[in-house]
Amino acid sequence: MLEEFELMHTIRILSTRDFMDDAPTILSGGMVYEFERLDIDGLDSLKSQSVWVYIDWIMPEISGLELCHRLRAIRSADQTRITLMLERDRLEDRRRAIDAGADNYLIEPLTLDVITAQIAAISGQAMTDEGDRLAIGHLSLDEQTSIAFWKDEPLFLSPTLLRLMKYFIENANRLLTREEILASINVAGQELDARSVDVAISRIRKELRKVGAGAILRTVRSRGYVLDLRIG
Structure with missing residues (x-):
């Protein structure tokens, strides 16, 4: 026991x-x-x-x-x-x-x-798919440790932001609407709104700037956001 x-x-x-x-x-x-x-x-x-x-x-x-x-x-x-x-x-x-x-x-x-x-x-x-590592370009996410990296530099992201980062990596270089992003970060009983998406994006951008990733998370006016690794 x-x-x-x-x-x-x-x-x-x-x-x-x-x-x-x-x-x-x-x-x-x-x-x-x-x-x-x-x-x-x-x-x-x-x-x-x-x-x-x-x-x-x-x-x-x-x-x-x-x-x-x-x-x-x-x-x-x-x-x-x-x-x-x-x-x-x-x-x-x-x-x-x-x-x-x-x-x-x-x-x-x-x-x-x-x-x-x-x-x-x-x-x-x-813990879904624990042990996998998602990666595209210089951006990666270790799902076992729940840590995202730009090159070898860790990004300090909360669990909600990690879910969002995973969704962006899985859909890199594709325009994502606020509705799609909301669906990716919402957990049962935790219904967020469009304003929360903007706040989350702002926090991820702040961490990306700290590690020198540049403006890879772009706003497409009136449409949504795109993780554009073609400019990273």
Whole structure:
């Protein structure tokens, strides 16, 4: 039994919720879910760690949006997956969550079952064809490690941006409409909108510029976007 436990994939989950202090470890679907309270004053401890973070919309000391911004400012915490809890299902709140750097959002109430169900759904999708490496030109995506590269330089992309990058690589040099792009990055229960596409594209472009990739992700006015590797 101990050997089986050691072979299971461990998911570390942090949240601003009080009930995380007493949350039990959960074993489900071949994964071990470990919960703990997020220390707002100790965000640097998340560096270089793959964790899932669930943030309240409103907190006494800081807003959820501001906390998202702070987490995304920690460059080496790129593997942190952020879900922002919305008190109401409003389009404007969803947009603000994504703009602040959240990968996903959930509508209240938040429970351990909701958390494990969401992570299982997203992780299951992310591990499809695990071990494959997509590549075209100087751009590649290692699906086993979930890291994208330009030449030998890694791109610091969130899970949502990695899904989008994979879709662009699979459809390189082809015009993609916003509707097609939305369908590629949406996960069950996480319906994003056209504004979210523009924000995601902006973030990918920023990372591409950092590694010297140039303007390979082009806007085709009123039509969509194209990953144009003929100019990369």
